[in-house]
Amino acid sequence: MNDDVRLGEQGRQNMAIPVLVQYLQVALRWRFVVAGIIAAALAIGLVVTLLTTPQYTAVARIEISRDQKNITKVEGVESSTAGQDLEFYQTQYNLLQARSLAEYVARKLRLAQSDQFAEAHGIDFSAGLFGIDSGRPMTRDEMHAREEAVVKILLDHVEISPLRGSALVDIRYTSGSPQLSAQIANEWTQQYIAMDLQRRFASTADARTFLEGRLEDLRSKLETSERNVVNYASNKDIVALGKAPGSEGAGTGDQTLVSSDLQALNAQLVQATADRIAAEARMRAGSDKGAAPDPLIANTALAQLRQKRAEVSAEYAKLLVKFDPKYPAAEALQQQIASLDSAIRREEGRLVGLSGSVRSADYKAALERESNLRGKVNALKSRLDLQQRDSIQYNIYKRDADTNRQLYDALLQRYKEIGVAGVGANNIAIIDEALPPNKPSKPSLPLNLLLALLGGLVAAVATVLALDQIDESLRDPSQVNQVLRLPLLGTIPDTDEGDALERLSDVKSDISEAYFSVRSNLAFSTDHGVPRSLMISSSRPAEGKSTTSFAIATVLARTGMNVILIDADMRSPSIHGFVDQTNEFGLSNLLSGTDDWQGMVRTGVETGLDFIAAGPTPPSAAELLSSNRMTELVRKLGETYDCVVIDCPPVLGLADAPLLSRAVEGCIFVSEAEGVSVRGIKSAIGRLEAVHAHIFGIVLTKLRQKSAGYGYGYDYGYGYGRQSD
Template sequence: MLLSTAPATIPAATALPERGGNLAPPLLVQYWDVALRWKWLIAAIVIAATIAGLIITLLMTPQYTAATRIEISREQKKVTNVEGLESAEASRDLEFYQTQYSLLAARSLAERVARVLKLGSSDTFFKAHGVNVEGMAGNGRVLTADQRTQRERTAVSLLLKNVSISPIRGSALVDIKYTSASPADSAAIANTWAEQFIESSMDRRYASTAEARKFLEVRLADLRARVESSERDVVNYAMEKGIVALGKTKSADGQTQIERTLVSNNLEALNEALAKATADRIAAESRANARATRADATSEALGNLAIGQLRQRRAEVAGEYSRMMVQFEPSYPAARAVAEQLRTLDASIAAEERRVRSSVSGDYREALTREDTLRNQVETLKARMNQQQRDNIQYNIYQREADTNRQLYDGLLQRYKEIGVAGVGTNNIAVVDTAKIPSSPSAPNLLLNLTLAVLLGFGLAGVATFALEQIDEGLREPSQVSRLLQVPLLGSVPDVETGECLDVLRDPKSALSEAYLSIRSNLAFSTDHGVPRTLLVTSTRPAEGKSTTSWAIATVLARTDSKVLIVDGDMRSPSLHQYAGVQNVHGLSNLLAGDNDWQRLVQETNTRNLSLITAGPTPPSASELLSSNKMAALLDQLLEDYDHVIVDAPPILGLADAPLLSRVVEGCVFVIETNGVAIRGIKASLGRLRQVNAHLFGAVLTKLKHRQAGYGYGYGYGYGYGDTAGKVD
């Protein structure tokens, strides 16, 4: 009974990998392998590049380089820091030095050097740079204006081409280097370049100073007129409004402020006088109110000296009268005289008290009148003060404008004076080392040129190798099988010399036998019942090791005590009979043509449990025989007596035999030669198998070289399509 050709439940991808089966070698190893494959090409390109570099170096004209070292100091104070003349960004050191480096390589500086050294008329200069001056006149001939201009432009271009500006990292030093075929010219040009750079820097400073002075003169004239006009407005407005300032102060921002005016000063004085008059009126009013009490109780009376003396005198007389009354009667003459004296004193005291009361009333009226007068004056000044405060708003506007104009004028005037003496400042550029005439050439550098030539050779060799590797699209290592073809790798076998593979296979311990034993182990995991009972082995084209793989797998299976039959299905170019050492007289073509006695056609081999059905005579149309149902029926019959039937199919490319055979077996093993068929051809062959729904167990990579075998096995064997003798596939 024919086994089903449906895919097994255990896919080939789960097969145990053989040693290094799907592991890609390290990248360096891959590069090394590529280099070994193309080693002669790489060596030829590198040697050719080295020889070319040597010849070019020997033919080059010696070049001499002279260097002048200068120091460029950062300017601490820039006189051009005037409105509109320079951006604030120029204060940064990085931009300052980058600007200086650009100025050192400027065309204008090269023109100054060419003009000072008269290089435009120097034939020696042009010849030292390899320029033909025949077309530009010379040798004493008179130059036309156009020729002179052309020579000057050429000289400037040569200067810019051969000068080198090299800042010394981490310092303010710069090397000016010039290279030419003339040592003297190189030194002279390098030194002149530094000198002209210093002079051009001074020229720019003077030019910027002149421009700044001209600019400030215009601004100063305008500001002077504005100052005069604004100050005149202040004076006229003060006179118009009667604002008399008795004191002025300057604020922190330079603005003038009125400290006090005449009106405010008068108002302050009147306020003080009014306060005193009010106090006097209150005191006088208090004294006047005391009239309601007895005159002798008033403070004025008590404070009057005359009244005090009279009262003291009356007290003395009253005491004397009291003593006399003890001894005498009131009618006593002396007593009457004392009594009369008392009455006289009382009258004097009363008269004095009346005078005092009359004086208090007058003082009160006078104080009240004075207070009213002062109050009226204060109110009048308050009204004037309020009006003046309103007038001061406009006055302050005029004053602020005058102060602002004055500040601008004073500031620009100060800058104008500074710029006037700016040209005498120290130069910020100095020559540190002058250039000396070089004694030895700086170029060509033989060692450097040879090194570059070798590197260039390796680069060209790398490009050529890469291009050839892209053209050579064969598989080179086991890891590419699954990565590029999406096909499981059953194993890889080493390369063996043609004719020796059968002898090597007879040794079970050989690397070749171990490789196919590993493939057999992986096949055991490809189906749920172990190694497939029917198996097709094919390849893209002849000579990839297909027949050898078929024979080797059959041999390995036979060693496990399984009965194995190998069928040579390549009826166009049979080869398995050579492996067994038998005659190819009758075989598969006879069975498919109508002979039903397959037992008669089975031939035994030298390997125990391994039998063979040869391909038989070449039929007119092998595809027609294979397209019938006889092949499927034959396999059913063979499986009744054998454990495994292996069919060695023809190559796929250009033939329909292998796709037809793949439909009647459990699955296929696809053989790929290392560095053999292009990947696109392999994919085309696999595509044909997939079109007929063939089950692919995996691929076997053959003819793997020794270095590649470190990551898998390789194998190689010849296949002569159409040749039945002398070659082993």
């Protein structure tokens, strides 16, 4: 129950360790590996930078406008909104990196034969390119291979950099020659503009070719339809004079010669009828008595005489207002009036005799003219009726000809517009030409070192994580209950063995504090406190089990308990050396048959601790331990001492520890931090559990303070001043 409580407490403590602290511990544990990888990466970055050939980048800047400038104001083949699509600029950027553009540049500058280009990119044309022997003339396939290689180099070294939020684009080219970089960057812009113009003219040429074919077909159809109209009109004697007033639609409402003549004769007939009616009315009016003769009214001479008399009468009336009628001027006017009256009477008398015969002659002439015109109108109406029947087919031919003419005129107009639209201004403008750079753009020592540092950090992190995953040793106290499912009795800081024994004598040292913590936890391992008998073992030698045995026994004795320590590691005894004693006799003698155990007990000079040395090394320690004498010895010692502590040999490869476990109440297992793999520790613990040995817990030794988990490595120097490493 106490073990379960300690497991739960330590499990909660381990779960509370922050993840970043765990990563920091891993980094500190492998700090030398991390430092080595980063240093190697920085050295590689420095060497590569110093050995890399300087590269020069030339920059040319162009502007790509979405709205094309149109000088002629005539719409071209492409829509005016084609450049406003969201894909427009992305399309232009891809065109700037097109393989065809690189081929134009390579062909224009003859880069496949340029030694400067080869030298700037580290290619030796003189020694042959890609297996091509330059000592003989190149074949067409070999020349094509060289051109392909040049195009690939161009595409690899050109960079298109749009300026965010603008229509400006930078064209960058990088090579080992500043002059060549500027030349290629400028040629790249020129060829891009030329390719754009060529593409637009090519689309215009295709449209013109298509329209030429359609115009030829329509021309032939128009000639046939017009010929049909003319032939049919000639056969049917249809003479078209144009559109009739108010007519609408093609091929309908045409005015012919017959309809025009009929219209004119009908107007004359209407006028003749009106004249005949007027003459008849005048003739009838002349026969009525009291009616004014028509010639008297219409005669011009008579009207002039009457007007003259009125004027003279007016002047005569004005004179009478001022003068007497006998006044000479008045008498002269009166005589003139009398003369005019006489002339008027004579003219009226003459006209009255002529009016009867004139009216009769006018009526007959008007009647005859009306009859003639009516006959002609009737004849033209019959002819027009027949012509209107023929005009149905005529209009069909006429509409076909008009339709073909409209189509032909529209296509001909579009054909001319496309030809004129080809002179539109280019929408690409060069803002800045590329100039030979004054300093190299690559390599950059700070940038390369920064990249090397980042690469080294990534490699170091990957390596450390891999090593941490591969490493199966106990690196952290929190792994004890997670991996071994056993309670952790305590952690012992790393130190030399001699130094550990020296510091153990100081009750204020970190070693003493650590083992006192082990003693405190050990007091809760059983229901009666500290076990009456226990053994201390490990997986392999040199894990600190002997030091731990001596330290636990010392701490128990220091707290007032009567403790005896037995060195049961008869193969490699060490306890007697801790207190400067000899190993002439000891446990091996007792197990061999000696019964005087009191004579074997020694007391440490400084510690006051009773102990039994291992004694002479026996031929077979396992045979001695397999008897019941060890169990009997522990029983007898338990009658005299409060606690019997046994230092056992390692578990792996030996049978001593499982045999000794039968004689004690339980076992403390010592494991070195970052020592034996977890599989080895589990194997050793499994051997002890196989013989039903009770394991009180694990003591983790040689724990480096900087690698210790949160809650373990920080507290050894607390309260008495921090001890030096």
